[in-house]
Amino acid sequence: MPKTYKIAVIGGDGTGPEVIAEGIKVLKSASMKYGFKIDFAYFDFGGERYLKTGEVLPDSAVDDLTKFDAIYLGAIGHPDVKPGILEKGILLRLRFELDQYINLRPVRLYPGVDCPLKNKKPEDIDFVVIRENTEGLYAGVGGFFKKGTPDEVATQVSINTRKGVERCIRYAFEYAKKRNKSNKLTLCGKTNVLTYAFGLWERTFHEVAKEYPEIKTDYAHVDAITMWFVKNPEWFDVIVTDNLFGDIITDLGAMIQGGLGIAAGGNINPEGVSMFEPIGGSAPKYKGQNMINPLAAICAGAVMLDNLGEKSAADAIERAVMDLTATKIKDLSAGKMGFSTTQVGDMVAKIVG
Ligand code: IPM
Ligand code: MN
Numbered sequence: 001m002p003k004t005y006k007i008a009v010i011g012g013d014g015t016g017p018e019v020i021a022e023g024i025k026v027l028k029s030a031s032m033k034y035g036f037k038i039d040f041a042y043f044d045f046g047g048e049r050y051l052k053t054g055e056v057l058p059d060s061a062v063d064d065l066t067k068f069d070a071i072y073l074g075a076i077g078h079p080d081v082k083p084g085i086l087e088k089g090i091l092l093r094l095r096f097e098l099d100q101y102i103n104l105r106p107v108r109l110y111p112g113v114d115c116p117l118k119n120k121k122p123e124d125i126d127f128v129v130i131r132e133n134t135e136g137l138y139a140g141v142g143g144f145f146k147k148g149t150p151d152e153v154a155t156q157v158s159i160n161t162r163k164g165v166e167r168c169i170r171y172a173f174e175y176a177k178k179r180n181k182s183n184k185l186t187l188c189g190k191t192n193v194l195t196y197a198f199g200l201w202e203r204t205f206h207e208v209a210k211e212y213p214e215i216k217t218d219y220a221h222v223d224a225i226t227m228w229f230v231k232n233p234e235w236f237d238v239i240v241t242d243n244l245f246g247d248i249i250t251d252l253g254a255m256i257q258g259g260l261g262i263a264a265g266g267n268i269n270p271e272g273v274s275m276f277e278p279i280g281g282s283a284p285k286y287k288g289q290n291m292i293n294p295l296a297a298i299c300a301g302a303v304m305l306d307n308l309g310e311k312s313a314a315d316a317i318e319r320a321v322m323d324l325t326a327t328k329i330k331d332l333s334a335g336k337m338g339f340s341t342t343q344v345g346d347m348v349a350k351i352v353g
Pocket of ligand 2: 247248251
């Protein structure tokens with residue numbers, strides 16, 4: 001009996017369902033070629049459902065999703081819904097309740113992709129950001145006092161627990177070891193100002209480092225790292241950081257690897273159910289036009305297979321994408337690819353299969 005994976009699919013909003021459809025095409029092709037099966041189950045969570053029913057996420061959703069091997073997500077965010085409702089009510093809620101404490105975001109410049117950095121080549125841009133995904137300023141701790149008055153006070157507290165910080169840092173050391181590229185792990189923080197939060201990160205980092213003598217450790221302040229990403233991206237191998245800094249630096253990472261059209265990531269609970277997504281948004285203005293680039297969603301599918309243990313199939317998808325960027329798809333932006341969304345999916349599926 002071939003191995004069967006149960007995958008929950010949340011196409012979500014805007015162009016999410018379109019890019020996910022191409023990802024599924026590629027995953028099916030990979031599963032046939034590499035001898036496993038995937039059963040997909042579809043969930044309609046997102047802005048449209050919310051506008052129709054008033055419900056962001058049914059209470060049963062989290063329980064239902066724990067029955068799957070992984071979740072494959074398109075995009076969350078709808079122009080007719082106030083910012084925050086869907087993002088917090090679906091994306092962040094799933095990350096938190098499924099305890100997906102790692103946000104893994106590879107930053108890799110593929111051959112042939114136009115890079116905005118002068119003289120940087122694929123060998124110069126190839127690192128991975130490991131973002132803590134359940135704590136920090138995203139924890140939702142804080143509130144208003146005297147709201148709407150001239151004396152209004154608003155607080156938003158960064159929560160950093162020893163357990164949360166340590167499990168993230170430990171994952172990052174293990175990842176750097178397994179990746180075996182330059183065996184280097186950089187902590188990105190702000191130890192010169194946020195002395196409490198990053199004091200805990202720094203102490204934990206050095207304690208855990210003692211267990212990994214083969215990994216070189218390095219530190220960069222978050223402001224400085226944005227500078228190095230542009231000037232010397234080749235310095236980096238694996239970077240570990242908190243939730244907000246990770247959010248910010250991975251958008252910059254996406255740009256130096258050619259844009260949001262290619263950037264993929266995973267929300268990982270190493271002991272539970274993980275969720276994989278292209279890191280760009282729902283791009284509502286391109287919805288339904290068969291114009292958006294599905295490569296980021298396709299690459300998220302590869303990250304998912306890698307995590308499920310199907311490394312050969314995952315590598316084959318990544319190679320197929322590299323083959324296309326090197327030969328056919330020069331411009332990754334919507335409408336400029338020279339191909340439609342579905343044509344790009346077809347081409348990758350064909351190369352993989
Ligand atoms: C991301 C996104 C989300 C985040 C938003 C949509 C809540 O920007 O996945 O990076 O801030 O984490
Ligand atoms: Mn972001």
